[in-house]
Amino acid sequence: MKKIFCLMFISILVAFAKPTVYILATGGTIAGGADNELSGAYKSGAIGVDKLIAAVPKINEIANIKGEQISNIGSHHMNNDVWLKLAKRVNEILNDENADGVIITHGTDSIEESAYFLNLVIKSNKPVVFVGAMRAATSISADGPLNIYNAVSVATNKKSFGKGVLLVMNDEIHKAREVTKSNTTNVATFTSPNSGKIGIVNYGKIEYFDDKLHTTNSEFSTEDFKELPKVDILYAHTTDNGDLVDFCVENGAKGIVIAGMGSGSLYPSVEKALVNAMKKGVVIVRSSRVASGSTDMGPGVNLYDEKYGFIAADTLNPQKARILLMLALTKTNEIEKIREIFRTY
Ligand code: ASP
Numbered sequence: 001m002k003k004i005f006c007l008m009f010i011s012i013l014v015a016f017a018k019p020t021v022y023i024l025a026t027g028g029t030i031a032g033g034a035d036n037e038l039s040g041a042y043k044s045g046a047i048g049v050d051k052l053i054a055a056v057p058k059i060n061e062i063a064n065i066k067g068e069q070i071s072n073i074g075s076h077h078m079n080n081d082v083w084l085k086l087a088k089r090v091n092e093i094l095n096d097e098n099a100d101g102v103i104i105t106h107g108t109d110s111i112e113e114s115a116y117f118l119n120l121v122i123k124s125n126k127p128v129v130f131v132g133a134m135r136a137a138t139s140i141s142a143d144g145p146l147n148i149y150n151a152v153s154v155a156t157n158k159k160s161f162g163k164g165v166l167l168v169m170n171d172e173i174h175k176a177r178e179v180t181k182s183n184t185t186n187v188a189t190f191t192s193p194n195s196g197k198i199g200i201v202n203y204g205k206i207e208y209f210d211d212k213l214h215t216t217n218s219e220f221s222t223e224d225f226k227e228l229p230k231v232d233i234l235y236a237h238t239t240d241n242g243d244l245v246d247f248c249v250e251n252g253a254k255g256i257v258i259a260g261m262g263s264g265s266l267y268p269s270v271e272k273a274l275v276n277a278m279k280k281g282v283v284i285v286r287s288s289r290v291a292s293g294s295t296d297m298g299p300g301v302n303l304y305d306e307k308y309g310f311i312a313a314d315t316l317n318p319q320k321a322r323i324l325l326m327l328a329l330t331k332t333n334e335i336e337k338i339r340e341i342f343r344t345y
Helices: 002-017 048-055 078-093 111-121 146-153 244-250 267-278 302-307 318-329 334-343
Strands: 020-027 066-072 101-105 128-131 166-167 172-175 199-202 205-210 231-237 256-262 285-287
Touching: 002 146, 020 048, 020 078, 020 146, 048 146, 066 078, 066 244, 078 111, 101 111, 101 146, 111 128, 111 166, 111 318, 128 146, 128 231, 146 199, 146 205, 166 205, 231 244, 244 256, 256 267, 267 285, 267 302, 285 302, 285 318, 285 334, 302 318, 318 334
Parallel strands: 020 066, 020 101, 101 128, 128 166, 231 256, 256 285
Antiparallel strands: 166 172, 172 199, 199 205
């Protein structure tokens, strides 16, 4: 009995510790339904907010979720009346000190208009995040549930405060002022052609691009060192081998940046050679030969970093990761400190 009371007490404490996020549903493909999971001819706004929330039970682990239905229409039917109702309700919610953020589910056709309208009339620094989907809730590989999970992650992240109204879809974070729909059917439809996206979010892991330290806030100074340590870059490929890793180590490299495949993945022989290099005190940073994305997300983080102590270059390309690693090595050889440096600059 005592144990049950204890468990109840703990779960009440946990519920209070979690942020409270409202999901206001307006309709759209994200709430769309069809009889056939392969049909593009679905009805927008066929599913209610409770079902949308029930499809993503994991969001309850990161927030206290409260759902409300504002409308249930395709966003090509969006109008001023719904906007006014929505804006009024969002302001009311965010004025409540117990509310931490608002998510608005919306059709993608006019989501950019509603988001920009709210961006101009909401009076709060708390996160307001629009989210939609390109595939109906009943479709094969529906993109709505993961988009909602990512939207809740963004709305509950402290770094999302004060950024204005945001749109989260397809692992990307965009500002309402900049974002626009760019493709009729593709899940990668949203772009910000003038400014670009402001961040990325992958299974709830968030990275904003605008919070990296530099210049006056940089801890590095040319006063502190006479020369930069030797750091080499290697380029990964199939049927790769570890010879060049060994060569770098024999020739005095203090660090190696590997331009890995995909999210910084490695061919087995190179993985082995890099582990040996690390045992000899060489610091290993995983970047990617792929042009965009973070190596601090995706499988490499647990396949290599947690297992061996390699360091993800984050979104730095190999040539910039080399510069940061050289500077980091003028300060420290400690892996966790260098890992932190790669998340900071
Ligand atoms: N026509 C739909 C809507 O805007 C399209 C979508 O949601 O993707 O509601």
